[in-house]
Amino acid sequence: QVQLVESGGGVVQAGGSLRLSCQASGRFWSSYIAGWFRQAPGKEREFVAAIVWAGETYYLDSVKGRFTISRDDAKSMVYLQMNKLKPEDTAIYYCAGDPELGRLRRGLDVGSWGQGTQVTVSS
Numbered sequence: 001q002v003q004l005v006e007s008g009g010g011v012v013q014a015g016g017s018l019r020l021s022c023q024a025s026g027r028f029w030s031s032y033i034a035g036w037f038r039q040a041p042g043k044e045r046e047f048v049a050a051i052v053w054a055g056e057t058y059y060l061d062s063v064k065g066r067f068t069i070s071r072d073d074a075k076s077m078v079y080l081q082m083n084k085l086k087p088e089d090t091a092i093y094y095c096a097g098d099p100e101l102g103r104l105r106r107g108l109d110v111g112s113w114g115q116g117t118q119v120t121v122s123s
Helices: 101-106
Strands: 003-007 010-013 018-025 033-039 046-051 057-059 067-072 077-082 091-098 117-122
Touching: 003 091, 018 033, 018 091, 018 117, 033 067, 033 077, 033 101, 046 067, 046 077, 046 101, 057 067, 077 091, 091 101
Parallel strands: 010 117
Antiparallel strands: 003 018, 018 077, 033 046, 033 091, 046 057, 067 077, 091 117
């Protein structure tokens, strides 16, 4: 079993930046694909980004060019660098991990979820 703990959320003005961090623990983490999701008030949780072991990345169209996902497997860490933030990026952001990319991107039956961290972008 893999446990995930996010940090780094907060309040930022539009156009600003934040970096989210996710600390993973558990014996199977090295075989997991890592991702980030978000859920805004009144909306369903949506996929934001994912990274596989070889560094291949996937992004939600609306964050391409602004967000960057990365991982440091030596530290069991996953990061989401968010630049040029917009008010519509306001949401609870969740770290997630699963051995299968398709299952992770769908956000269904995902192996592990973090507890979430709030990101608020003011206009």
